[in-house]
Amino acid sequence: MTEEIRIGVYTCHCGVNISSVIDIDEVVNYAKALDNVVLSRDNIFTCSAPGQNSIIEDIKEHGLNRVVVAACSPHMHERTFRNAAEQAGLNRYLVEIANIREQSAWVHPQNPIEATDKAKTLVRMAVAKARLLEAIEITKTDVKQKLLVIGGGVAGLKATQDAAQRGLDVTLVERSPTLGGHAARIGKLVHTNISGSATVNEFVDQISVMDNVTILTNAKVTEVKGSFGDYSVSINIKPRYVKGSIPNPEKGLEACPVLVDNEYEYGIDKRKAFFKPFTMAYPSSYVIDMNACTHNIDGCDKCVTACGESHIDLKMPDSSSSEQFGTIIVTTGFDPYEPKVGEYGYKENEKVITLMQLERYLSDDEIDFKRIGVEDPQNIVFISCVGSMNDENPECSRMCCSSSFKNMIRIRHVFPNANIFFLYQDIRTYARREELLYETASAKQVMMLRWDKESPPKVDVNGDMNVKIYDSLISEELLIPSDLIVLSNGMLPREGYKETAELLKLPCSSEGWIQEAHAKLRPVELPSPGVYVGGTAQAPRDIMESITTASAATAKALIPILQGQVEQEAQLCYVNEDVCGACGVCITTCPYEAITKIDLPDDRQVANVNAKLCHGCGQCAGACPTGAMQQKNYRDDQIYAMINALIVGGD
Amino acid sequence: MVIELKNKTEFEPKIVMFACNWCSYSGIDLAGTSRMTYPPNVTIIRTMCSGRVEPSFIMKSFANGMDGVIVSSCHQGDCHYIDGNMKSLRRVKLMQHLLDGFGIERERVNFVGISASEGVLAVDTIVEMVETIRKLGPLELEAGR
Numbered sequence: 080m081t082e083e084i085r086i087g088v089y090t091c092h093c094g095v096n097i098s099s100v101i102d103i104d105e106v107v108n109y110a111k112a113l114d115n116v117v118l119s120r121d122n123i124f125t126c127s128a129p130g131q132n133s134i135i136e137d138i139k140e141h142g143l144n145r146v147v148v149a150a151c152s153p154h155m156h157e158r159t160f161r162n163a164a165e166q167a168g169l170n171r172y173l174v175e176i177a178n179i180r181e182q183s184a185w186v187h188p189q190n191p192i193e194a195t196d197k198a199k200t201l202v203r204m205a206v207a208k209a210r211l212l213e214a215i216e217i218t219k220t221d222v223k224q225k226l227l228v229i230g231g232g233v234a235g236l237k238a239t240q241d242a243a244q245r246g247l248d249v250t251l252v253e254r255s256p257t258l259g260g261h262a263a264r265i266g267k268l269v270h271t272n273i274s275g276s277a278t279v280n281e282f283v284d285q286i287s288v289m290d291n292v293t294i295l296t297n298a299k300v301t302e303v304k305g306s307f308g309d310y311s312v313s314i315n316i317k318p319r320y321v322k323g324s325i326p327n328p329e330k331g332l333e334a335c336p337v338l339v340d341n342e343y344e345y346g347i348d349k350r351k352a353f354f355k356p357f358t359m360a361y362p363s364s365y366v367i368d369m370n371a372c373t374h375n376i377d378g379c380d381k382c383v384t385a386c387g388e389s390h391i392d393l394k395m396p397d398s399s400s401s402e403q404f405g406t407i408i409v410t411t412g413f414d415p416y417e418p419k420v421g422e423y424g425y426k427e428n429e430k431v432i433t434l435m436q437l438e439r440y441l442s443d444d445e446i447d448f449k450r451i452g453v454e455d456p457q458n459i460v461f462i463s464c465v466g467s468m469n470d471e472n473p474e475c476s477r478m479c480c481s482s483s484f485k486n487m488i489r490i491r492h493v494f495p496n497a498n499i500f501f502l503y504q505d506i507r508t509y510a511r512r513e514e515l516l517y518e519t520a521s522a523k524q525v526m527m528l529r530w531d532k533e534s535p536p537k538v539d540v541n542g543d544m545n546v547k548i549y550d551s552l553i554s555e556e557l558l559i560p561s562d563l564i565v566l567s568n569g570m571l572p573r574e575g576y577k578e579t580a581e582l583l584k585l586p587c588s589s590e591g592w593i594q595e596a597h598a599k600l601r602p603v604e605l606p607s608p609g610v611y612v613g614g615t616a617q618a619p620r621d622i623m624e625s626i627t628t629a630s631a632a633t634a635k636a637l638i639p640i641l642q643g644q645v646e647q648e649a650q651l652c653y654v655n656e657d658v659c660g661a662c663g664v665c666i667t668t669c670p671y672e673a674i675t676k677i678d679l680p681d682d683r684q685v686a687n688v689n690a691k692l693c694h695g696c697g698q699c700a701g702a703c704p705t706g707a708m709q710q711k712n713y714r715d716d717q718i719y720a721m722i723n724a725l726i727v728g729g730d
Numbered sequence: 731m732v733i734e735l736k737n738k739t740e741f742e743p744k745i746v747m748f749a750c751n752w753c754s755y756s757g758i759d760l761a762g763t764s765r766m767t768y769p770p771n772v773t774i775i776r777t778m779c780s781g782r783v784e785p786s787f788i789m790k791s792f793a794n795g796m797d798g799v800i801v802s803s804c805h806q807g808d809c810h811y812i813d814g815n816m817k818s819l820r821r822v823k824l825m826q827h828l829l830d831g832f833g834i835e836r837e838r839v840n841f842v843g844i845s846a847s848e849g850v851l852a853v854d855t856i857v858e859m860v861e862t863i864r865k866l867g868p869l870e871l872e873a874g875r
Binding site for chain 1: 810
C-alpha cells in the first residue's frame with residue numbers, strides 16, 4: 080500500500096529580495112493547485128525561526144510527508160530546511176528546494192512577469208520531484224581514534240604535534256629517511272635567523288619522545304581502503320639496513336665506493352650510498368640508499384666488512400603495517416623547480432646555481448663559494464621567477480622573492496663591495512614584515528632591473544658570463560658580466576603527486592596541486608570526507624603559511640574524531656538487480672572502485688555498490704545503459720519528472 | 731519598474747541547463763548573488779556531478795519541448811569527483827554525432843565548464859546559448875520520433 084503524497088509548499092519573500100520581483104501570491108496560488116499539494120503558504124523569511132516552525136507545525140498538524148521550499152539556493156539553506164523536517168520527524172531527504180531567488184528574482188529583475196513564470200516552473204519541477212522523493216537511511220560510523228599524517232616536512236610535523244598535544248594517537252609517515260623536508264635544508268630562515276634544521280628540530284624533539292606518536296621514515300602509504308571514519312591504510316617501510324646507531328660509521332663511509340648527487344645539498348656535492356642525510360637528521364642513524372648501492376648488482380659489501388655484520392644487514396627485508404585511521408592529513412609538500420640544462424646557463428657553468436643550492440652554500444656561518452671558483456665576486460646576479468609565472472607554470476611561488484632578498488642581504492655583509500643585481504619580473508614581498516626585506520635590500524644597494532615575460536634575461540655562460548637584460552622600466556638593454564648567477568627557482572607539485580591523489584581519490588589542479596573541497600569555505604578539507612590538506616601539497620607557500628594551514632587541517636581533522644561518530648554520504652548509488660546485465664560499464668566508470676560484480680543465488684551476475692566507498696556522484700548511473708544503476712535522490716524517474724515539468728502541464 | 735513587453739509571436743527558446751552541484755551550480759548562483767542578469771529562457775536542473783547526466787536526459791528534454799540543452803560542469807581537472815566532467819564531456823560530444831543522425835543541429839547541445847567563481851561565464855554561456863537557439867529557431871521533431 081502506498082501512502083498518500085501530501086506536499087507542503089513554502090514560498091519565501093526573503094524580505095523583499097524575492098517579493099520585489101516575483102508575485103508571491105501568484106506562486107502560492109499556483110502551487111496550491113498542483114496535484115498532491117495539500118498546503119501552500121508564504122513566509123517573509125522561511126529560514127527564520129517562525130518560518131521553520133511553520134514547517135514543523137504543518138508537518139505534524141497536516142500530516143505533510145513532503146516539503147518544497149521555494150526560496151534561495153539549496154547551497155544556502157537546504158541544510159536548514161532538512162533539519163526543520165527532521166525535527167518534525169520527517170526524513171531530511173523528503174525536502175526539495177526550488178531556487179527562485181538566485182535563479183529567478185535576482186537574475187530577472189527587469190522582467191517580473193517572466194520571473195514569476197519561471198518561479199512557477201521551478202516550483203512545478205520541485206513538486207514533480209517531491210512526489211517521487213523517498214526517505215533515505217542515514218548510517219553512522221564509529222570514528223577510529225587515530226590520525227594519519229602523510230609527509231614529514233614542517234607541515235606534517237606541525238599537524239602531528241598539534242594532534243598529539245590533544246592526546247590523540249598519531250602516525251606520521253615520511254617517504255625519505257629523515258624528517259624535516261625542504262625546510263630542514265634552508266640555511267637561515269627569514270625573520271628568525273635560525274637555521275632550517277634547528278627550526279624543524281623544535282618539532283622533532285617534542286614529538287619524537289611522545290608515547291602517542293609513531294614516526295615511520297623510509298615509509299610509504301601503499302593502499303587506502305575503507306571510508307570516512309574508518310580508513311584501513313597499508314604502509315610499506317623500507318629498511319635502513321643499518322641497525323640503530325653504529326659505533327664506527329666513519330669506517331662505513333670510507334669503505335662505501337658509491338658516489339651520487341647529494342639531494343640534501345641539492346646536488347652541490349656528492350654523498351655515498353651509505354650516508355646520513357645531515358648532521359641533525361632524525362632519526363640520527365645512518366642509512367643505505369639501495370637505489371644507489373651496488374650490492375644487488377656486484378655483491379659489494381664493503382660497508383659490512385668495515386662496520387661489522389652485527390651493525391649492517393644488506394638483506395634486511397621490507398616491513399609493512401596495516402592500521403585503521405579515523406582521519407588523514409596530507410602534507411606531502413613540493414619539489415623545487417629544477418631548471419633545464421642550459422636554462423640561463425644552468426648546468427653549463429657551475430657558477431649558475433639555484434636559490435635552493437644557494438641556501439646550502441649559505442648554510443654555514445662561512446659562505447663557501449670557493450669550491451665553485453667564486454672568491455671575490457664583483458657582480459652577483461639573481462634572476463627571479465625561474466620556473467614560475469610562465470606559460471608552463473602560471474603560479475607565483477610566493478617564497479622566492481623574500482628568500483632572494485634575505486640571501487642578498489646576507490651576501491652583502493660578506494661581500495660589501497660586490498654589485499648585487501636582482502633581475503625581476505615582479506617583486507612580491509607580500510607577507511607581513513617582508514616589505515622590510517625589500518626596503519633593506521634597496522638600502523643596501525641591491526640594483527633591481529625589471530624584465531618582461533616576453534623578453535627574459537639571456538645568459539652567455541662563456542667568458543665573462545654576460546647577462547643581457549632589457550630593463551623595461553628604462554627601456555635600455557644592459558650587459559652585466561657576472562661572477563655568480565642565482566636562479567630564484569619556484570615550487571612545483573611533488574613528483575608522484577598523482578600516486579598520492581589516486582590512493583586517496585583526490586582531485587588535483589591541472590598543475591598538480593591538491594585541490595580543496597571549496598576554495599573559500601572549506602580551504603583545508605578535501606572532497607574525500609575525513610581527508611585534509613596542509614602545507615605546500617596544496618599550493619606554493621612559505622614556512623609560516625605551511626604551518627598555519629597544517630594547524631588548520633589538524634583542527635578540522637580532529638572534529639570527526641572528537642565527535643566519535645560520523646554520518647556517511649546518503650545519496651548513494653544502488654543497483655536494480657532485475658535490470659542489471661552485468662556489462663561492467665559502471666565498474667570502469669566509478670572513480671572510487673566502489674562497484675564490483677556479485678553472483679546472485681540464481682547464478683546471474685549483477686553489479687553491486689559498496690556503500691562505504693561510494694561518494695554519491697552518480698557517474699555510474701549516468702553511464703549505465705539499462706537504467707539498473709540509480710542514485711538516491713537523483714534517480715532517473717525523479718530527473719525525468721523534472722524534465723517533464725519544465726513545460727506547463729508536463730508534470 | 732520597466733516592464734519589457736515582448737512581441738508574442740517572436741520565438742522564445744526554451745533551454746534546460748544541467749548543472750553539477752559543486753562548480754557550475756555555484757557559478758550560476760554567483761551570477762544571481764552578484765545581481766547579474768540573463769534571459770529567463772534557461773531553467774536549471776541540479777545533479778551532484780555532470781557525470782550523472784545521461785543521454786536520455788538530453789533526449790527527453792528535446793522530446794519534451796526544449797529547444798536547447800546545456801550540460802555544465804567544473805573545469806576539466808577541477809572535478810569534485812576526480813574526472814566525472816571528462817566522462818560527461820565525452821558523452822556530450824558523442825551525443826552531438828548522434829543528433830546529426832536525428833536531424834537535430836548539434837549546436838542545440840552545449841557542454842561548458844564553469845567554476846564556482848565564474849558568474850560572468852555562467853551569464854555569457856546562457857546569453858550565447860539563447861542567441862544560438864534563437865537563430866536556429868524552434869526544434870521541430872516529427873511525430874513519432
